[in-house]
Amino acid sequence: VQQVARDANRLFALSLAAEGTATIGGNLATNAGGVSVLRYGMARDQCLGLEVVTADGDVWDGLRGLRKDNTGYDLRDLFIGSEGTLGIITAAVLRLHPLPTARTVALVAVAGPRQAMELFAIARSTSSATLTAFELLNATSVEMVVHSHDGFRLPFANPVTPPWTVLFELSDGSAAIEAILQQGVDAGLIIDATIARSESDAQRFWMIRESISDAQAAAGPTIKHDISVPVSRVAAFIDDAEQAVRRAHPDVRFVVFGHAGDGNIHENFSPIAGGDHDVFRGKLDDLNRIVHDVVRTHHGSISAEHGLGVLRRDEADRYRSPVERTLMRVIKTALDPNGILNPHKVLPDSR
Amino acid sequence: VQQVARDANRLFALSLAAEGTATIGGNLATNAGGVSVLRYGMARDQCLGLEVVTADGDVWDGLRGLRKDNTGYDLRDLFIGSEGTLGIITAAVLRLHPLPTARTVALVAVAGPRQAMELFAIARSTSSATLTAFELLNATSVEMVVHSHDGFRLPFANPVTPPWTVLFELSDGSAAIEAILQQGVDAGLIIDATIARSESDAQRFWMIRESISDAQAAAGPTIKHDISVPVSRVAAFIDDAEQAVRRAHPDVRFVVFGHAGDGNIHENFSPIAGGDHDVFRGKLDDLNRIVHDVVRTHHGSISAEHGLGVLRRDEADRYRSPVERTLMRVIKTALDPNGILNPHKVLPDSR
Numbered sequence: 167v168q169q170v171a172r173d174a175n176r177l178f179a180l181s182l183a184a185e186g187t188a189t190i191g192g193n194l195a196t197n198a199g200g201v202s203v204l205r206y207g208m209a210r211d212q213c214l215g216l217e218v219v220t221a222d223g224d225v226w227d228g229l230r231g232l233r234k235d236n237t238g239y240d241l242r243d244l245f246i247g248s249e250g251t252l253g254i255i256t257a258a259v260l261r262l263h264p265l266p267t268a269r270t271v272a273l274v275a276v277a278g279p280r281q282a283m284e285l286f287a288i289a290r291s292t293s294s295a296t297l298t299a300f301e302l303l304n305a306t307s308v309e310m311v312v313h314s315h316d317g318f319r320l321p322f323a324n325p326v327t328p329p330w331t332v333l334f335e336l337s338d339g340s341a342a343i344e345a346i347l348q349q350g351v352d353a354g355l356i357i358d359a360t361i362a363r364s365e366s367d368a369q370r371f372w373m374i375r376e377s378i379s380d381a382q383a384a385a386g387p388t389i390k391h392d393i394s395v396p397v398s399r400v401a402a403f404i405d406d407a408e409q410a411v412r413r414a415h416p417d418v419r420f421v422v423f424g425h426a427g428d429g430n431i432h433e434n435f436s437p438i439a440g441g442d443h444d445v446f447r448g449k450l451d452d453l454n455r456i457v458h459d460v461v462r463t464h465h466g467s468i469s470a471e472h473g474l475g476v477l478r479r480d481e482a483d484r485y486r487s488p489v490e491r492t493l494m495r496v497i498k499t500a501l502d503p504n505g506i507l508n509p510h511k512v513l514p515d516s517r
Numbered sequence: 518v519q520q521v522a523r524d525a526n527r528l529f530a531l532s533l534a535a536e537g538t539a540t541i542g543g544n545l546a547t548n549a550g551g552v553s554v555l556r557y558g559m560a561r562d563q564c565l566g567l568e569v570v571t572a573d574g575d576v577w578d579g580l581r582g583l584r585k586d587n588t589g590y591d592l593r594d595l596f597i598g599s600e601g602t603l604g605i606i607t608a609a610v611l612r613l614h615p616l617p618t619a620r621t622v623a624l625v626a627v628a629g630p631r632q633a634m635e636l637f638a639i640a641r642s643t644s645s646a647t648l649t650a651f652e653l654l655n656a657t658s659v660e661m662v663v664h665s666h667d668g669f670r671l672p673f674a675n676p677v678t679p680p681w682t683v684l685f686e687l688s689d690g691s692a693a694i695e696a697i698l699q700q701g702v703d704a705g706l707i708i709d710a711t712i713a714r715s716e717s718d719a720q721r722f723w724m725i726r727e728s729i730s731d732a733q734a735a736a737g738p739t740i741k742h743d744i745s746v747p748v749s750r751v752a753a754f755i756d757d758a759e760q761a762v763r764r765a766h767p768d769v770r771f772v773v774f775g776h777a778g779d780g781n782i783h784e785n786f787s788p789i790a791g792g793d794h795d796v797f798r799g800k801l802d803d804l805n806r807i808v809h810d811v812v813r814t815h816h817g818s819i820s821a822e823h824g825l826g827v828l829r830r831d832e833a834d835r836y837r838s839p840v841e842r843t844l845m846r847v848i849k850t851a852l853d854p855n856g857i858l859n860p861h862k863v864l865p866d867s868r
Contacts, residue, residue, distance in 0.1 A: 175642075197587050205646075208585065224840045231747040233779045234559065235818040236548050236598055237825060237833045238845050238863060243594035247587055264645040291526075294615040295556075295646040295688060337646060396582040428584045470585040482588045489575045493852070494589050500851035501844070512589060 167260065176262035179206035183376040194255050197247035199471030201375070204427045205298045205337070206263065208471065210246045215259035218245050221502040231259050244497070249473055250508035252501045266337030269298070271368040272347060273321060275328030275357040279401035279426070282332050285350045286397075286427055289334060292346050296338040300427030301375050302400075303331045306436075307423040310381035311374050321360040321371075328357055332426075333375050335368075375423070382421050382436055387443050389418075389453050391433040393461045394470035400426050407433055407460045414456060415449055417441055430470040433457050454481060474512050483514050518611065527613035530557035534727040545606050548598035550822025552726070555778040556649045556688070557614065559822065561597045566610035569596050572853040582610050595848070600824055601859035603852045617688030620649070622719040623698060624672060626679030626708040630752035630777070633683050636701045637748075637778055640685060643697050647689040651778030652726050653751075654682045657787075658774040661732035662725050672711040672722075679708055683777075684726050686719075726774070733772050733787055738794050740769075740804050742784040744812045745821035751777050758784055758811045765807060766800055768792060781821040784808050805832060825863050834865050 167190060171178040180193060182200030192198070194216070198209045206212070215230035218241075228242055245253050276282045282302050289297050305327045312318050312327065320327060336343050343361055350356045362368040382388050395403045404422060411418065417438050424431040435453060437446035458468045462485060474482050483491065498505075498513055509515075518541060522529040531544060533551030543549070544560045545567070557563070566581035569592075579593055596604050627633045633653050640648050656678045663669050663678065671678065687694050694712055701707040713719040733739050746754045755773060762769065768789050775782040786804060788797040809819045813836060825833050834842065849856075849864055860866075 197591075199585055203585065210591075220840065220844070224843075226840045226844060227838060228841070230816065230818070232745050232816075232818050232821075233748065234550055234554065234745045234776075234781045234821040236820045236822055237818050237829075238837070238841070239603070239848055240548075240561075240591075240594045240598055241841070241844055243591045244848075247591055252590070264642045266646075291615045295617075394583050394585045397584065425585075430585045465581065465583075467581070467583050467586040467588050469587045470583075471587055473587045474589065478588075486589070487578060489571065489577045490579070490589070490592070492575070493571065493577060493592055496851045497590055497595075497848065500847045 171262050172265065174262075175265055177265045178212065178260060179263050180209055180212050183379060190258060190260070191255055194246050194258055195249050196473035197471070199425065199428070199430065201299045201301065201425065203425060203430075204300055205296070210243055212261050213242065213246060213258050214261050216242050216245055216255055217257035218253040218255055220253050221504065221507055225256070226253070229257060229259050247473070249475065249511050251498060251512045252507060254507065266296075266298075268339050269335055269337055269368065270340045270343045271333065271335045271362040271371050272343050272359055273371045274332040274334070274347070274350070274359040275322050276330050276332055276355060277357060278330055279404040281355040282330055282426060283397075283401045284353065285332060285346075285355050288349045288353070289346045290427075292349065293336055293338060293342045296336045296342065297334070297427070298337050299333070299335040300425070301333040302423060302426035302431075303333065303375065303378070304420060304422040305329055306419055307378045307382070307421045308374060310385055310421065311377045314377070314381040314384055322358040324358065333371055378421070378423055382434060385436050387437065387447050388421075389435040389446075389450055391454070391457050391468070392430070392470050392472040393433060393457065393466055393468055394428065394430045395461065395464040395466035397427070397429040399464045399466070400429055400431065403460060403464045403466065404431065406463070407457055410456050410460050411435075411453065414452065418446065418449065418453070428470075429466070458485070476510060479510075479512060480514055522613050523616065525613075526616055528616050529563065529611060530614050531560055531563050534730060541609060541611070542606055545597050545609055546600050547824035548822070550776065550779070550781065552650045552652065552776065554776060554781075554822075555651055556647070561594055563612050564593065564597060564609050565612050567593050567596055567606055568608035569604040569606055571604050572855065572858050576607070577604070580608060580610050598824070600826065600862050602849060602863045603858060605858065617649075619690050620686055620688055620719065621691045621694045622684065622686045622713040622722050623694050623710055624713075624722045625683040625685070625698070625701070625710040626673050627681050627683055627706060628708060629681055630755040632706040633681055633777060634748075634752045635704065636683060636697075636706050639700045639704070640697045641778075643700065644687055644689060644693045647687045647693065648685070648778070649688050650684070650686040651776070652684040653775060653777035653782075654684065654726065654729070655771060655773040656680055657770055658729045658733070658772045659725060661736055661772065662728045665728070665732040665735055673709040675709065684722055685778075729772070729774055733785060736787050738788065738798050739772075740786040740797075740801055742805070742808050742819070743781070743821050743823040744784060744808065744817055744819055745779065745781045746812065746815040746817035748778070748780040750815045750817070751780055751782065754811060754815045754817065755782065757814070758808055761807050761811050762786075762804065765803065769797065769800065769804070779821075780817075809836070827861060830861075830863060831865055
């Protein structure tokens, strides 16, 4: 879809690390996010209309190409993100944007999440219209990528991996990004910074971010979280989660990265070097509970962009209020009374 | 809300002519649109979380401040735009944006909707990130405003009101707007154009757009429509609607204006000078049918940003497919089995 859009001089704005294998149906069913949400929104925002097969076998033709339509309940947004449990999406009208005329990417070394989020505030107020992505990566996640790519060198003066790295992109010339970095330097937020001087530089910077999942998988078993908190609480969440996990499990490696500008952090874990893999795997339930309880104290979500499926189904239900549980159950029963649509997903089986 | 946001150096991006009397509850219940949808989206897009009282009298606490949350069905978007028929919105978390650092407004005289929409395509591809509004006004709507404001003069060289007028705004300096206008002149799309040289100029330009409803009301009875079509069909819709209406009713005045950049046109009518008001009022059903049938041929919506209430309820139902009718009815029955929430609105009473 991205390629067809580009050939027509347009942008399909959904962009995620898994885009080589992901499908549009899956993206819509799970309301996928990705690296351009900051400017363009999630999968839901890239969709104007749907065709859906209902539990009765009827076809709902909602294939509209309209920016504005207030003629009843928002069926489209109800089906999007329902993971096939309310109806099966069989076609979609996608929204395209003009191709940005430029892009500039910066890689910035910072001391911690607090400095990163202060830099984000500067970037937002300086260039809100063209700020496309603002990603945060801890040292371990960057090192895993560096180690899995022979001869790769970070473009910073100091060869030691910085404590935290920010990657951000503007659909704009380099003057705007220089202004942001200058303000960041003046405010004492930046250890080092590099601006991509070519498209291949930009791709190399992005490769770091997009290779983390594979690099982590190559380093052994993984325990992953896809959480969000209000943007104002990202730094506090990362600190609190680190403290809570370290207290209970000093023997795990933190692989923390994500779409910090959206409040969406992948708080992941790997075994320490030489650590026993089975012991590590045994921490799954406990790490889930610790991380998600910290999310709860920051009024966040335990599934920001990956959906629930079966894996997060029961946990999501545990954090749900009784009223919300009832509302979702009532909608499921109304649209799929016999429970034939993607059974056992999203909501626990009714008792 | 706008004022409180501005005091905190932020923008609440919902902006509509009725904003002096409209309420946030009403804006969310109807998913209101307005003049900034092009860049910021509708009321739905300005809301991160809701508190809703359900038909059972329970309170759903969905007051989240999250950009991303995929932990179940999209209850928020289902309640927004349901006009109180699925639940009563009692509180909301609103989304704010950074205040734009600049705004530039242009008023442009063009020969017709086709030229206006070609200018829109230029503006979108030149400045998509900062294009905030793109409004189109026919000569009658502009003249009604000029006549109701003593001494008001359009800022064009030729004192005669142009056939059509475009008002557009960028959150950007004037260089970008000059580049757009230069391309429009080169392409032969522009009769005349003026850029606001001060904030008071900008407000005067916007006053024309925002005074149309009052000026039309002062000119006698009105018959109004709030339609949308795909943006690529705006010019064809305006032409087709004019032909279809003129054929059946040569004795009405066309007051055509709206958010052309969103595909949303207010296709309104007033009596001709000296025309009988009761005869005009008698055309209501026929004009509704003619205009909405043209909307249908262009795959549009008969309610773009104003909702249905009782006025458009039965018409909307007539254009709905049986499958869509069933889906909406099933959702209404599931969430309000006794029909106590804003009865008789949005959906026809069940038979």
